Amino acid sequence: MTSHRCAEGGTAIDRTDTVGFTVDGRQYFGLAGDTLASALLANGVRVMGRSFKYHRPRGLMAFGVDEPNALFTVTTDGVREPNVRATEIEIFDGLAVESQNRWPSLDNDLMAINQLGGKALAAGFYYKTFMGPVIGPLKGTRFWMMCEHVIRRAAGLGRPGTAPDKSRYERINAFCDVLVIGGGLAGLKQAHEAAETGRHVIVCELEPRWGGAADGKKESEIRQIVESLESRPNVTLLTRTTVWGWYDGNMLAATERVSDHLKTAPEGAPRQRHWVIRAEHVALATGALERPIVFPGNDRPGVMLADAGRRYTETFGVLPGQHLAVFANNDSAYATAAALRHAGANVRAIVDVRPEIGAAAQRLADRAGGALKLGHAVVGTSGAKGLKSISVARYNHETRSFSGGAEEIETDCLLVSGGWSPVVHLASQAGANPVWDDALQAFLPPKPDAHWSVHGAAAGDLDFDHDLSPAPAPVFEIGHPGKAFVDFQHDVTADDVRLAHREGFRSVEHLKRYTTLGMATDQGKTSNVPGLAIMADALGKPIPDVGTTRFRPPYTAASLGSIAAERYGDLFPHRLTPMHDWHGDHGARMYAAGHWERPESYNRPGETVEQAYVREAKTVRSGAGLVDVSTLGKIDIQGPDAADFLNRVYTNGFAKLPVNKARYGLMLREDGFAMDDGTTWRLAENRFLITTTTANAGKVMSHLELCLDVHWPDMRVHVTSVTDQWAGAAIAGPKSRDVLAACVTGTDVGNDALPFMGIVHGAVSGVPVMICRLSFSGELAYEVYCGAHHGTHVWEALMAAGEPFAIAPYGLEALGTLRIEKGHVTAAEIDGRTTARDLHLDWMLSSKKPFVGSAMMNREGLTDQSRWTLVGVVSRSGEKLHGGSHVVAGDRDGPGPGLGHLTAMAFSPEINAYVGLALVEDGGNRIGQHLYATDPVRSGTHIPIEIVSQHMVDPKGERMHG
Amino acid sequence: MIIPCPFCGPRDLSEFAYCGDADNLAARPDPAASDQSSWNAFVYDRTNPAGDHAEIWQHAGGCRRHLRIVRNTVTHAISDVTMPGAKA
């Protein structure tokens, strides 16, 4: 292949440093500084992609983020990154990329057979067919799903992999006075001005180099400003950094590509960095993007945006072709033509729809040489895999009429300029609606407020050199027969836009959705305005009346990994109790309870979980067991009004609770449903410690704070979460008092000194502890709290003291067994849908005082007889019950409607049967009924059960009071 | 969104927990004196305006105080931050 590299020039490349890379396994060479696009262009490669629908061969069209065609998959360490624009891949030695959406190869893609579908595959055709037969085996959705199977495989672009991405992504929070977006000349000047006043400035440029689209002659001016900025401590300069999202309060998101362009990332460097920037002021200097013109054959490889051609030449020293033609509706392309001629290209023709041009453009045309075809348009192109010639005809753009025959001009590259669109995307994201400018034939940002400003080409200030006029002729499409593309990647043609109009999809959003215009990976950067213009034309309305879609984040696609940086994988939070390591050292299987890790059971060698928890539960009922209850929510409540406060938030009374006594409490939500339960310890006249369930700790804390701040700001109460400050161990079983007696100093723990619900303060192994006699298991039991740092020390002391009594630690499973046997509720029953009455806790509803929820708890829906209420269930067949089973009246063949569900189950060593708790319709009147627990979705079991009182063991509570 | 906390300064949205309509919360009926319908309205009914909305936010990841914030539900612009108790 011929090299298109010029003998000299190229501001970004190092001609002494040759770089080898492969495309689809084939070896190529480029120069250090090249992008994949420039390197392939230099190698004479023309087909760089295949389109989405028709699989048409496509070449390079743009220079940067607006490139719709040249997409490749980059594979690094076995992890695939599909759909990367060749214009943004910086080559390095060993880079390996793959072309996409073609079979078997990019040059010969059999899927191009889709083109034979021609007009039958027009916009929206799929809504009208593939529905299949109404009857028979392919009725319903079956026929569609068969078709869909094939369609899905044909659709999509690059192929993703299944190997986890091991790259590291980093997140950084930044704050600045001025965020300048865009490192072109306008942005740099703005940054410089702000920096001189001492303000903290961050400048983000999405390309690897400063200067943006400024032409080579500005090189030294740019270098000077950058050097000055680099020397200032109040300026942060970021290249390869795309600001992609502008959120409320001037909060912006940007992705910095830290090491994508490197063969080996520096040690410790992330792949990409997610910047979250809070800026006092945002200065947009995002430039403008050149628009193509829609004409037949405009997608042939070799047809390129004019300014892209200039930039490949100036930046990389690569000519986009040897025999160029230019097609324009404005002056800017004339400078390009002259520049490329200067760089060594042969300019065959400049075709301009305008019948006349200004003197400045004329001078450049003379310099470029070649035929100047004013009042002409390109009406066709030819060349199998790349442009060989264009057809040019005389054209009156005001009457849109052609005259005379078409003339063929041989050319291998057609540079097109259809005018310029300022990059208004970010301003639009922030809620500012763009405004149409008739002179520029483009949308401009609206008038900014104090929080932002806009500069340079982004503001419509298209400062072309050589006195060129920025105003294009209002020509977007050359209406000549043939396939003329508007959205290149998605193969949306001008006819598709007109079809959408014909079928009534006329609003800009309908156009987009019906044709998929602007939905490709380039997000319509080149196609939006031409598409709108064609629709406006069909409607006979001016372009702004058709509207523009609101741009949404991101401006360019951002990797999921960068946005989630430092927030996934092993970086999700864990909460561990002070005794966590001890549990692990003693055979505990851990169980995730929210963010907490709790011991499930302490399995001895050879034991199953069930054997372990049954043994542990037996130990508690017969001797003594120790369980870690540090995860319970704990809230310290202090102040002169603390008792009154508790009276208001709990359903039962606390004002008369004596110091050093505890009481079980229930809270309702404002709507009258149960919220949480726990115990409340009165530690002093004006100080209480309350516990909550593990699951609801945060919710209860916020609820109490809301009540104090919002409802009762005059109450003199302070609440503090102390969940992490206290370690807690519950010791339970008939021998538990003996164990405490053996190790607690400084206090008597006998029945008189420490009666049921009593509290004492003492020490265990030299550590101060607070002991409350209360019971979740139904046995004689105590909760022992100490400072969290002493948790393991006290736990070990309790275990040592318990050794003579054969104490054993027990886990959540045994704890569950014990509480099920007693009918004590947890979050499984207080599930946000149950009332106090449903749970037989109505005895706790004080009638002597109002409390949160009291006004709402007696409504008809909450007292309906058919509500599901708490019962116990016992397996009658000896089969193991399954959590989540439903209670039904009928046998397996005719279960009938669900009457309720099991909330918990366990094997009860006391009852010697599988038992459970259930919420059952009108449960109170079903005691003694024989029903079934059915679990069709999981175990397939259908087990005969008896409904019993939820108090299955020691209903009178003699053990815990003993 | 950035919320100016009177205690902690301007802080990210992610530090705050939303707690609902401030005017509604401020109108919690007197539990002793009110009828059922005013309670029903308090618990379930909202004005839900498009425009300025007084609402309670808790600075959950900061000072944990509840703030009364007037925020426009169409633009998300915050125009006022006070303490919920201050009004009474």
Added chain:
Amino acid sequence: MAEYSALSIVKNALTGNRDWKPAWRKPEPKPAYDVIIIGGGGHGLSTAYYLASEFGIRNVAVLEKGWVGSGNIGRNTTIVRSNYLLPGNTPFYEHSMKLWENLSHELNYNVMFSQRGIINLFHTPAQEDDHARRGNAMILQGVDARFVRPPELKRRVPALNLSGSSRFPVLGGLEQPRAGTARHDAVAWGYARGADRRGVDIIENCEVTGFVREGDQVTGVETSRGRIHARKVAAAVAGSTSRVMALAGINRLPIESHVLQAFVTESVKPCLDTVVTYGGGHLYISQSDKGSLVFGGDIDGYNSYAQRGNLPIVEDVMSEVLELFPAFAKLRLLRSWGGIMDMSMDGSPIIAKGPLPGLYLNAGWCYGGFKATPASGWCFAHTIARDEPHEFNAPFTLDRFHRGYVIDEKGQGATPWKH
């Protein structure tokens, strides 16, 4: 109007696609209709369609302030399912599922309902029991449900992280095989075309600015295109319910408007063949026919009428995607957008007569409006035509909140941003 078929596509292709007619007419509003439906979204259009096709009421206008399908029907994550727990919800959503299964034929419009299944993953034994409970409830009410274990997950969802190394390892999933995804815009367009073919006037760019009343009785609406009378006026304007009802003097409702963001990645070849939800947080993800991953998470969680959310939720949702699919870290987010949800006080919808005579309300769809589109329209049409609810929507009353008959799938109570 011509039927759509492969044959009609070929015939039209031969004449350069010049003979296609608008999918629905662009009529001028008449002075009066039997029924006016406010809202040309999915629910409004399907209501009009079923009023005409099932209940013989064809003198109907659908008034849309913008363009057809501009609300949440055009900005959701396209999931269709009927995997509910509570008895009040299941029959309704299952009815919807049955309508979905024949919808393309019914409408002569390919809505691309693809029954690729939904798998709700669970990560702890307690979650497994919860999922069993929901699956059992589904089966007992005649809905398909099954458990999926890691070996099958590995085969069917190869990119899923089953290594056990994740923070909340996947223990399994509850699958509804008949669930899936549909092409959201096509549903709006198909109903619009179907209703139009049965005589319904679909009037775009027609904003309701007030209600016409005789005493309490609603007798019509004022619009940006003049006054239009109707015997019955029905509102299906989820996201704007409070605003529209305020025009009728109803100033307080059990609804808050919240913004929900949705996300799509760039198109890639097939890599996810079913809908997956994450139990360690809140994420639902699938891959569209075009190849984009389409997903969403929680609402932003503050009242909003801006179709625009904020960054914290974006970061949350992405982190959950990668928690499940670490292989997707290099895929790129292409677009995000926001929709305004009617969040009700119990997370369940309202399809009811009232709150004024002559007025009917369809609202409160929370996250779940898309999948409900067929049954919502069907039940609303029934309620409008017969002046009483069908048994499927009988629980979805407006007075259930005050009476205490809430349908609270999440058990969160009257905190709409937590449903």
